[in-house]
Amino acid sequence: MADAVAASGAALPREVARAPGRPATLLVGGVIVGLFVLLALVGPWIAPYDAEVFHGLAKMKAPSGTFWFGTDRYGRDVLSRVIVGARTTVTMAVAGTALGLLAGALIGLLSGHLGGVVDEVLMRLMDIVMSFPSLLLALLVVAVLGGSTANAVLSIGIVFTPRVARVVRSATLGLRGAQFVEAAVVRGESDVYIVFRELLPNLWPPIIVEGCIRLSYAVLLSVSLSYLGLGAQPPTPDWGLTVAKERAYLVLAPWTVLFPAGAIVLLIVGVNLLGDGLREWLVARKTVRE
């Protein structure tokens, strides 16, 4: 038990702590996440103002009919910046998660299917990577490669890989000795065939659930990296970056910080709800089948 807790490492505080879900969770979570994905896609076209334009006569104005979320110290429209800023966070989180899932699933499948020395070596390697606090590992990667959106994605992928690999590996081990796998072995199918055509199609549910858990943590990691100045770079109106840049104006113009911070929180809540809903849905589906 203790080792199992250690295995999931630093990400743990955010994973187990989830509310028992309700049927509406999937819907509400889906709507929130869908909204943010939409903003990420078409943000610059639906924002009321250009996110970079200085409104010289309206600096640090409180929210009003003209500027719904107020303006910052240069007179830039906060609402537009929040809308346009969705893109970097959503992209970093989704791409980082995808990268981690891809690499982790591949390693987990190979490790679980081949077993023996390969399994031992790969898993010990994953253990080493996991013995870093995740934010620290991400920092190490961006420290070497330089702070940018692409490098933040890479660092999130690297942080996630061992955690996904463990989950996929144990799910693969669960299929060991299943009749359809043995049949494929007896037919003389190659390892590649068995891994991708026999094992992988049966492992989608755990991979999807893991992906949702990861996504919530990826949002957190990417906004944190941006906040530290090591993710999205200026002049991108990224949320984490904005909260950091406007820190000195927190008291004078709280709306410049509160709205991007609120967007971050709403996105994380949405992803958590979506993950919980999806997990319940998959469990329910499985129960119906059996």
Place this chain on the structure above:
Amino acid sequence: MGLTGYVLRRVGLLVVTLLAISLLISGILELLPGDAAEQILGAWAERSGQTLAAMRVRLGLDQPWHARYLTWLSGVVHGDLGRSLALNQPIAPLLVERLGYSLRLALPALAIAGLASVVLGVLAAARPNGPIDHAITAVTLTGVSLPAFVTGSLLILVFAGWLRWLPSASALLQGEGFAFWMRMLALPIATLTLESLAHATRTTRSSMIEVLKAPYVRTAVLKGVPRWVVLFKHALRNALLPTVTVLAFNFGWMLGGIVIVEQVFSYPGLGSLVLFAIEQRDLPLLQASMFFVASGYCVANLVADVVYALLNPRIRYA
């Protein structure tokens, strides 16, 4: 195998892990473009190849990386972590000083989170799905959904900005005494506490709900033991095991999360030192501080496992 054997095995594993970590860090840093000699000489390095070569020899950079790694490692074993380029001072005392600052945040946060999570978890489990449970769930879940820098910014806005009770940044403050430290540490500690509270609370809650189903609890209730005695004396003792482990792991997590909290409050701890090393591209400092924090994380995890084994004798024979 007894507890001693278990601990010895885990410590052996820790040494291997630390070696692997140090290898990984120095391997990754090897990929960094440019080296320490260029850092020191700056733009000047471009022009004077001779000086650069001499500096490389002086810093031992002409050696292959495995030789440099071994030199570094033997230094670490002897307590010498090298010199910081940006600060031009030995790294080891610097790390110890900063660790002291960071522990002043992490230890109180851990203690408060521990106490609060047990009380909140028991209260929530006393009536599952009751109004108190829902309220506690809502608060703890909000806590998980707020990144540390958002929680920190909100606390600054309320307590430093609106109420003007506490300072918003720690770095500029000078002073001594308990009252001074309380003012300086209150908000950062509150932020760290809120970040780690949720998980421990929910663990206590679910573990309590599980234990409350046990026959001996029903016996206690039926023989007329007051409800709070049943909760805090009979049930809590058995429900506490997972919470203790979670808290110990939380400490490890805090070592990572503290980077953000220290940045929010401009607090001069280990986390800000790591960020400083990244910004300054101070390779020796970066390597040493990363290794230092990662070691702390591993040791915290080890302590968590040992505490668990102490409390739960079954695990030792696993």
